Amino acid sequence: MRFPLEVVAAVRAVWPADLPLFVRVSAVDASRDGTTIEDTVAFSRVLKALGVDAVHVSGGGVGAGWEHPIGYGYQVPFAAQVRAEADVPTVAVGLIVDAQQAEAVVAGGQADLVALAREAQDDPNFALHAARELTKGSYDAYPVQAGPRLASRDRMLDRLGPWTGPDPVLVEEPTA
Numbered sequence: 001m002r003f004p005l006e007v008v009a010a011v012r013a014v015w016p017a018d019l020p021l022f023v024r025v026s027a028v029d030a031s032r033d034g035t036t037i038e039d040t041v042a043f044s045r046v047l048k049a050l051g052v053d054a055v056h057v058s059g060g061g062v063g064a065g066w067e068h069p070i071g072y073g074y075q076v077p078f079a080a081q082v083r084a085e086a087d088v089p090t091v092a093v094g095l096i097v098d099a100q101q102a103e104a105v106v107a108g109g110q111a112d113l114v115a116l117a118r119e120a121q122d123d124p125n126f127a128l129h130a131a132r133e134l135t136k137g138s139y140d141a142y143p144v145q146a147g148p149r150l151a152s153r154d155r156m157l158d159r160l161g162p163w164t165g166p167d168p169v170l171v172e173e174p175t176a
């Protein structure tokens with residue numbers, strides 16, 4: 001643990017106390033022979049004592065392949081165990097692809113935040129789309145430049161119906 005703990009102490013010493021400091025960990029190695037979740041819990045307890053605000057729990061590292069179960073949210077249990085046993089806020093990752101799924105991780109107390117990697121490469125606006133889904137279509141989470149315009153565009157699209165071809169469709173009389 002010595003090297004990363006020295007780095008954390010050095011960063012914490014210069015990083016403002018009111019700004020968050022997260023540490024990302026490979027909670028387990030790709031191989032079952034390497035770092036264990038118990039190692040990571042022990043490490044996370046020291047991170048917390050050094051003033052780290054959250055541990056961002058991934059997995060991987062040494063070894064070819066991945067010798068752990070794979071499925072939606074496959075690394076969330078590691079975040080939950082670190083949160084429960086090291087009593088530190090956690091960030092969960094690992095095939096989180098759906099707004100309800102992300103919400104359930106936080107609401108269920110498995111982690112304090114979720115993060116996305118591959119899903120965000122596919123949909124960089126995932127967070128905004130998730131906010132819409134979880135608020136019954138509200139654009140309130142969108143930037144002020146976008147939300148009202150998209151809401152009025154939705155009303156227009158409702159009136160136009162699905163796109164059926166390039167011919168213009170008049171939905172209101174010209175005003176002048």
Ligand SMILES: Cc1cc2nc3c(=O)[nH]c(=O)nc-3n(C[C@H](O)[C@H](O)[C@H](O)COP(=O)(O)O)c2cc1C
Nearest residue numbers: 025026058059060061093094095096116117118119
């Ligand atoms: C090919 C591949 C290799 C990865 N290697 C590591 C690694 O060595 N250590 C680690 O902490 N996470 C590793 N990750 C996990 C990513 O850093 C990231 O946490 C994960 O992809 C997030 O989940 P998501 O992409 O399903 O949203 C790897 C992911 C992929 C796809």
